[in-house]
Amino acid sequence: MSETIKPIGIYYEHPDWFKPLFAELERRHISYARIDAAHHRFNPAETDSPYALVVNRMSSSAYLRGNGQGIFHTAGFLTHLEQIGVRVINGTMATSIETNKARQLALLSSLGLSYPETRVVNHVSQVLPAAQELRFPLVVKVNIGGAGAGIVRFDTLEGLEAAVNADQINLGIDQTALVQEYVQPRGGHIVRVETLNGRFLYAMKVFTTGDSFNLCPAEICAIPDEPAADFCLTDAPKKGIQVEEYTPPTEITAAVERIAKAAKIDVGGVEYLIDDRTGEVLFYDINALSNFIADAIKVIGFDPYSRFVDYLEGQLKKTQLAEIV
Template identity: 45%
Template sequence: MAARLDMGEAVTPDLAILYEHPLWFEPLFAALDRRSVPYRAIRLTDHSFDPADKSVPAPVVLSRVAQSGFLREPEHGIFYAQSLLAHWRANGATVLNGPEILAVDSSKARQLSLIAGLGLAIPETRVVHRREEILAAADGMAFPLLLKANVGGSGAGIVRYDDRAALAEAVAERFLPESVDRVLLVQDYVPAEGGRIIRLETLGGRFLYAIEVETGGSFDLCPADACVAAPGRETVRMAAVDPGPELVEAAERIAQGMALDVGGIEVVIDARDGVPRFYDINALSNFVANPLDVLGWDPHERLVDFLEAAITEAKR
């Protein structure tokens, strides 16, 4: 039985889902429908709010805001959503992956600072906000180097430079990646052991599953259905993997350290020295494509369990 409510319906459901991408969350919506959980799907694109309005769309709100939204819409809602989620929380809603999570999700610099603060290894990185500081930041760093946009998604805003001359030319010609917040990361290019990275998904601060994803030289490693099926996109090879207790414990420390409700932690095993270097936190966590084939079970069912528990708690 369908449980999704239209925006025009006056009934307040148990759950609201704030989202941007039109396709990524159909598997979640389908799981909610199967379980007959009433919910309202709120599209971020055409949303506005009144700061004096104290109503909330539901007792529990789940944020599914994509950092790659700026690729699809110049007038994206990434930073707008932080204000909206904070407003709903202030007026009594339980907000999962709330504004403070979104703030970290939208800053690779903050992610790396959090990870390093936990004593975990990260790629050598310098953070800058002016073009003129890029070459100075690269002093003493080995090439190849990456320039990364601080706000990124789907591999956007990442460029590799194989030597200092190539980087200097890009700086001089102003042919550089851009970040919507004007912050860039100068980062060591870590060669991935076996040409693979590991993505560890967490739910409620606990390990959920892990997959290995072949890089194929690409920085766009999104594993979800809509990504895998995107026109012109090369096939991303992925497989379930047992990451071992050390990586599981590290991923849980990261998730718990930022109070992440649901999200993925990405790590690359450095082929030069075997050190696991954590480099990205993805609070969107739209889960792996074809989960029954890859994992043997559907993580959306676990997410619905988590949401139902949050709804029960919010009603007490």
């Protein structure tokens, strides 16, 4: 590549999750720059960017590593980039969905897709009234979670009331939480579907241990002695969790693609389960921070990072052609 061509900016926070992406870019001799999302500044008066395009890989779990400021900073930075015409992979719309579970449910509702019965609250005083409208057991989960953080199960109203009275309810860094009915997944597994450019890339079943109760796959795979902030579902094969490649029914794949396109997610995952009581398909998480599965070639038969970099190369060429025109 010519030295005059601007690099791809990789905007990220986690120190380890993106090593395979960096390795693939380096293997192809694609110029890129690492942008530390946790320690960052920008000039909103700038009208030009040093990057040909920017790949947004900011993590919602950053606050668990002391980098919560990056979550809120990202919205302004990406808005600035888009306003000056920089192509952003997983831009402001995708980020707004990734970092807000309430928005995820609103999007699912707008698409006519089912999810666990939920109430959204912005004060602890609303938790008990919300719970009284739902069926126990239920979970209280923070609106900005990531890596499965901030989810607690309650089996009875009395237990939840005791937690409220003891000031043990955490509403998270934006003081918003979901009070949501717990759902037992049929077959003891959830399904994560990965998409790229709005299209199905691969899917996998992730089996529970039988001891977990949370709806997020990072908790549904109970990892002993593993800090939630450092465990990712995509590490499941390395952690001894049973994972299987899976091809969902056509109607589910189509629904996932609708979600990805509506959320403007260039690369991301959608998770769902089958309610063991009713057989209903319930979507419960939209993830714009896809860290592709470990041991991918062994599990799914190909390297998704290679496909992702193919996509980035294509986007880079489009950007360069647009500049010429």
